[in-house]
Amino acid sequence: xxxxxxxxxxxxxxxxxxxxxxxxxxxxxxxxxxxxxxxxxxxxxxxxxxxxxxxxxxxxxxxxxxxxxxxxxxxxxxxxxxxxxxxxxxxxxxxxxxxxxxxxxxxxxxxxxxxxxxxxxxxxxxxxxxxxxxxxxxxxxxxxxxxxxxxxxxxxxxxxxx
Amino acid sequence: xxxxxxxxxxxxxxxxxxxxxxxxxxxxxxxxxxxxxxxxxxxxxxxxxxxxxxxxxxxxxxxxxxxxxxxxxxxxxxxxxxxxxxxxxxxxxxxxxxxxxxxxxxxxxxxxxxxxxxxxxxxxxxxxxxxxxxxxxxxxxxxxxxxxxxxxxxxxxxxxxxxxxxxxxxxxxxxxxxxxxxxxxxxxxxxxx
Numbered sequence: 001x002x003x004x005x006x007x008x009x010x011x012x013x014x015x016x017x018x019x020x021x022x023x024x025x026x027x028x029x030x031x032x033x034x035x036x037x038x039x040x041x042x043x044x045x046x047x048x049x050x051x052x053x054x055x056x057x058x059x060x061x062x063x064x065x066x067x068x069x070x071x072x073x074x075x076x077x078x079x080x081x082x083x084x085x086x087x088x089x090x091x092x093x094x095x096x097x098x099x100x101x102x103x104x105x106x107x108x109x110x111x112x113x114x115x116x117x118x119x120x121x122x123x124x125x126x127x128x129x130x131x132x133x134x135x136x137x138x139x140x141x142x143x144x145x146x147x148x149x150x151x152x153x154x155x156x157x158x159x160x161x162x
Numbered sequence: 163x164x165x166x167x168x169x170x171x172x173x174x175x176x177x178x179x180x181x182x183x184x185x186x187x188x189x190x191x192x193x194x195x196x197x198x199x200x201x202x203x204x205x206x207x208x209x210x211x212x213x214x215x216x217x218x219x220x221x222x223x224x225x226x227x228x229x230x231x232x233x234x235x236x237x238x239x240x241x242x243x244x245x246x247x248x249x250x251x252x253x254x255x256x257x258x259x260x261x262x263x264x265x266x267x268x269x270x271x272x273x274x275x276x277x278x279x280x281x282x283x284x285x286x287x288x289x290x291x292x293x294x295x296x297x298x299x300x301x302x303x304x305x306x307x308x309x310x311x312x313x314x315x316x317x318x319x320x321x322x323x324x325x326x327x328x329x330x331x332x333x334x335x336x337x338x339x340x341x342x343x344x345x346x347x348x349x350x351x352x353x354x355x
Contacts, residue, residue, distance in 0.1 A: 056308070056309045056310070057309065057310055069274050069300075070274065070300060070303070070304075070308075073274075073299055073300045073301075073304065074304055076299065077299075077301065077304055096196075097196060098196070098197070098203075098304065098305060098306070098307035099193070099195075099196075099307040099309075100193065100194060100195065100196045100307075102193045115181070126174065
């Protein structure tokens, strides 16, 4: 009985409360949603840029992956610059101007850097060509051996006395 | 011997060998800074360690690069947790005192450290002749493309980075850099920057 009374009183109070009957302001719903969307876009862009920047005190880690203090500070700076309206290329250019191109985990595909991009493909094609050449020669050698064997066999048969 | 095949194999291997040989001449730890020759990034940082007379500055004062135009600035990044910083500390204080009457300003920058630890370290090291400032969030360190500590930048009177040194800087080397800048005529007037 006491529980029933408590529920009824609570329901009455809830209905009587202006907060309960007044729908939340539209701006109260929309603004945080817009803000969280903008935040998540900014976070994604920050992550994208941070993944391409090298941690100065680590071995081959990006500032996104490194837990070091300087990496976290650099990541915060990336975020700040993106928030201020700079493009990802502008942010990368800022870090290159301070640390040289070394700061980029993947060097820009221009000039001498092209060696890094083209060499694997050229070596792969060269290797493929070499294998093709060797296989062709082996096959040709095998065929000629078989042919020579057949000729020899024929010659042997023909020299056999009847 | 098939000379044609040997020549072909040599020609194919030569660029790879040349590339590897060139790589062997380079020190992967040595990263060339793009800053020397360029205008030094501006900074404005608060003093947390006053230094000693005649180079002392009040705690809480702001030291800005712009306010030191016309002077040679020795900008040294250090930290209390940095073992190598102990090696150069006496040399830096000595050179700072030797040049106190000249147009040379020494500034220490505490890197990723807390002022209390920095002050304790200075006390243990027997003092520091010049003031040190605090770099919150390592923004100035990043602006100077810092890889680690200690690193020292020598900035000329026109505000350009004349020299960067990674690791403990010997007194003789630092003095020679200062002397050459003091002897050199001003490259640019401050107004032209």
